[in-house]
Amino acid sequence: MTMPSPTPARPEPHPDFGPDFARRCYLQMLTARRIDEEAIALQRQGVFPAYVSLRGQEAAQVAGAAALDTERDFAFPTYREMGVALAMGVDMVGYMASHRALWHGGLYDPAASRFAALNAVVGGPVPHAVGWAVGERLRGGSGCAVAYFGDGASSEGDVHEAMNFAAVYRAPVVFFCQNNRWALSVPNERQVAGGSVAARGQGYGMPGTAVDGNDAAAVHHAMARALERARAGEGPSLIEALTYRVEPHSTSDDTSRYRDAEEERAWRGRDPLTLLRARMEADGSGDAAFFERAEQEARERAEAVRDGVSTAPEPDGADLFTHVFREPTEELARQQRVWHEEVRP
Amino acid sequence: MTMPSPTPARPEPHPDFGPDFARRCYLQMLTARRIDEEAIALQRQGVFPAYVSLRGQEAAQVAGAAALDTERDFAFPTYREMGVALAMGVDMVGYMASHRALWHGGLYDPAASRFAALNAVVGGPVPHAVGWAVGERLRGGSGCAVAYFGDGASSEGDVHEAMNFAAVYRAPVVFFCQNNRWALSVPNERQVAGGSVAARGQGYGMPGTAVDGNDAAAVHHAMARALERARAGEGPSLIEALTYRVEPHSTSDDTSRYRDAEEERAWRGRDPLTLLRARMEADGSGDAAFFERAEQEARERAEAVRDGVSTAPEPDGADLFTHVFREPTEELARQQRVWHEEVRP
């Protein structure tokens, strides 16, 4: 079965995407890369039980999220949006705490960060973005919701229901699909009927755009336009960032069972950092000094995150009970007493 | 919010749609109409607790189903496909037994009838059609599955998942949506984002066609072509038959709360029976004698169904237990003894 590969849009950079912006993006993408590397190392050292790498998707995540207004927008991530978290200014130690399995949803404050708690249910958070956006319009607010999901997630019923709801309500939502070609071991060809997630948009009467997800400027352009549209009350959009998961699905995965190392190598050659750097070198927005400084800053930041998450205290067992309800119940208090008497370490 | 009304295809009749076929269709459509009227009467008399009328959808149901090969194809209905049942030769007393609430799934044999047990879960049976079709291909059979669903059902996640599966597997399925403009009290405008169910097909790389659902020849043409395509191994298709639910959603419904009587009247003027009759009168495939005979036959059949279902015996209480498992359990046998001792009427 072959899949018609959608031709990604290669638009001119959005006016916002000037030299300063490019430098900021590059720095954050590089920082995401370095944190990612630290995380993989932490997993190898046994500090993280497992980790899901975003390597290769830094442009799709960072350059897209850089268009968000963190005063009013809200992002709904899956488990792989570390670059989005970083771009939005989420506390990265709190974010990484989830990968150390300290707390499933992470230890940052999702409400304050405007970045929902990590969500491991593929497709599950997408309708939340729609509800949030409907609520934002009702409030008279001007914020937009961005729903992140993968090519695999596009098969889930929730994603369809959410798109239909959003378009019916003309809610200010951007559906942002990172099509990294693989959903664990299943390639697009056996996942996305018709071969294009973006093409689904039309069926809901909303624009669906495929962009080169490794091209920071293209991703940024698509996201900025979709946000403008949403803010103008013109309803939702669907963006498909065509990219590639160059690492295994997670550190527990073994890609040799299902894909060609050649394919990985080819995509490593289209590294979004290299591409952005080349563009910046060409248009002069980044010189050698900048790139050197960026490398240093990224490394320092990554090391700080690594140290922070490695030494973060384990949650107290009482936390098992604290957040189940806002209004506690006698039965749970009783169970907490059992825990206190019979379990507490 | 206004909805771009999809322009339905008005193709030439399919070669199969000759005079004999037209007469057969007309007779069955009329029979469905008469049975429907009897059923509404039975509900008013208290014999049926409730009933869902197909009035106005006879062409969509009968003329489409007439293209099926009941030796090899299999239909997956919702709760409103009485005309499909009739066209496929399902035992109509057994079918109507479901509306008398004798047995939820009806009292016909779905396997022998190649017409699945009535299904009240909106969208629920659609993935079954895909599974059946995948299984048919694996068996080396040449049958097709036809999944029936409504415009409301098109919003359900299951329908999306099923379409994606079918297209990924190139399974021989026809997704047949009767868009009767209303899902209970909710009109297309607030249900089907983008305004066209047919337009969703493209997103899965499968043909999606909107047809005039009140035009028997057009519906038949679309279904026949979709079946040919499926049998040729070219995969699934989506048909949207644009029609109208001229009756309330069910006998318990009150349309005055949500829609204009004028709209109903206008659509009653586009009655599929009247349209087919006019076509047949024009092309000579039906004369006055034929229509008179048809009326008599339809009426007799409807009365027989009415009498049959009215006098059908109520199921025995032991049937509560008989079909739960193929391989009975001791616990259920024990419960049946409790029923026998403490409940049996």
Place this chain on the structure above:
Amino acid sequence: MTGTITEAAGAADASAPRVREMSMQQAVNAALRTVLREDPRTLVFGEDVGALGGVFRVTDGLQEEFGAERVFDTPLAESAIIGMAVGLAMNGWRPIPELQFDGFAYPAVDQIVNQLARMNYRSRGAVPMPVTLRLPSFGGIQAPEHHGESLEALFAHVPGLKVCAPCDPQDAYRLLLQSVRCDDPVVYMEPKARYWDRRPVELAHDPGDMPVGRSRVLRRGRHATLVAWGAMVHRCLQAAEYAAEDGVELEVVDLRWLKPIDAEGLAASAARTRRAVVVHEAPLTAGLGAEVSALVTERAFGALAAPVERVAGFDVPYPAGPLEPQYLPTIDRILSAVQRTLEYKRP
């Protein structure tokens, strides 16, 4: 029907509580009006809840009074309805979604269990979920397939959810107010078979001495305790009437809150009567009756003269019309169970 509903609605207008006879369906409607009025963050939505007023007319007139922004129809997709409720709550709203019928809650189970119930926990309290999920529930009205299901055992098992089921108009009113005012997600199960039951209702805004999790003794008795919720409470009261004719005095406890369960209240009653029978519509195996039986036994074992009896639906799919009365617990089955507890002798 519309007329009386409007009357009920009118009753909720005034600030002083007053007593009025109304059906449970009207009482829920009045409670929805109260919360929509008292808290501008509340929203009512679901399939056909707008112009139609819901298939049971429970939301009748709400869209008219509160506008299509606060009371609105959704497309036909249960998972998205709950997913949307989660998102709305994340943006500061207090959603009151309706799922049209018990059996159509199943498509939403993932959003209920994996999202709604644990968002507060997942976010360590940063993102609370003050959502009241209204679910017309249980059987007894000879409805089509999937329209007579009892999902309380499923919901009660889910950490992070609270669950209640009223049995009469007064409690329907009170429990809905409590559910909506609660900062935790509550599944509010409306017994369809009692929608048309008319009783005097005091439209009080204060639950008084009936905090979340408290059961009620609806009838005092000393020979055995019947425990039930929803429509089965009524049936237990009838059974108690019959038993009284034979000199058997049954205590009837309306559980009301199916999570948290009033274990103490149950145990106290069972300890007094030394015998208990729990009655529910859901299938027997792994039904909530097992939890009630276990709780009572754990807390009142020494006082019990007989094992707790369970009278429940059979372990069969909820049947069509004529078989429904043979599926649901009958008064005879309840009385037989009472009889067994009374005659129980340790072997």
Place this chain on the structure above:
Amino acid sequence: MTGTITEAAGAADASAPRVREMSMQQAVNAALRTVLREDPRTLVFGEDVGALGGVFRVTDGLQEEFGAERVFDTPLAESAIIGMAVGLAMNGWRPIPELQFDGFAYPAVDQIVNQLARMNYRSRGAVPMPVTLRLPSFGGIQAPEHHGESLEALFAHVPGLKVCAPCDPQDAYRLLLQSVRCDDPVVYMEPKARYWDRRPVELAHDPGDMPVGRSRVLRRGRHATLVAWGAMVHRCLQAAEYAAEDGVELEVVDLRWLKPIDAEGLAASAARTRRAVVVHEAPLTAGLGAEVSALVTERAFGALAAPVERVAGFDVPYPAGPLEPQYLPTIDRILSAVQRTLEYKRP
């Protein structure tokens, strides 16, 4: 790892049963090979079950041996996976779908409850559903959110479903064969924490004297009965070891079939020991432990010297890594419960 699996597969080749040491994950793999070989109507499918061999390698090598027509990947949609299984069964196949993890069964609950479980009933036996739903289940491996859930109470409550959970490689092999050969839908719950547990397995094709619904006594004792399933059986056996050191002889019953439940077997054991403790990972309230408690009490009340104790997960969402050991029943909690039953005095 692949090497040993292939060896296990090889073992299934010969017709004569033979004993070989293998892990539970290999035993399930061997059982799948057996049924794929013995019945051409069987099909294995799910997310990543093909080339990858499943995230736990349980389906490793199956696609290679049986081809991509009989062992295949699906797109990522759980509801459609079960819906497809229903349709395949309607066309004469015997599907063996996998849902990747317990917590991702929730999106498929509607198809499981409203379709799979009642298609045979709905069609009055004309359309049977010989479907075995494999579900890696339960916790104990410090996995991400939604990867440690226990859904047995939900499934056991559904009329028309059968449910089992093996605790060791031998039983995993036997129960899978039985499940696939059964003409009813079976939810087969694989305890992830025991996947790597190696034991000798006899690849016998005949369940012998272990019919559907039969429990096993894994250890004889006379002071109290422990009842468990899945990974908790192992923990109970450990607890019994400790107790034995103090002269307390615990009987350990592996329930195996969670529906139908072996009520008689449980009651017989509890009647012998006069005390019972049921242990499970799922949250306490409305868990299957309540059913076990109720069943034992109903059938052995007179013999019981103390109320049945429940040791379960707490009523909280399944927690992340470091808290997991504090959530799951510990040996201490089990022994404390035993102690309570031994010391119980009627007030």
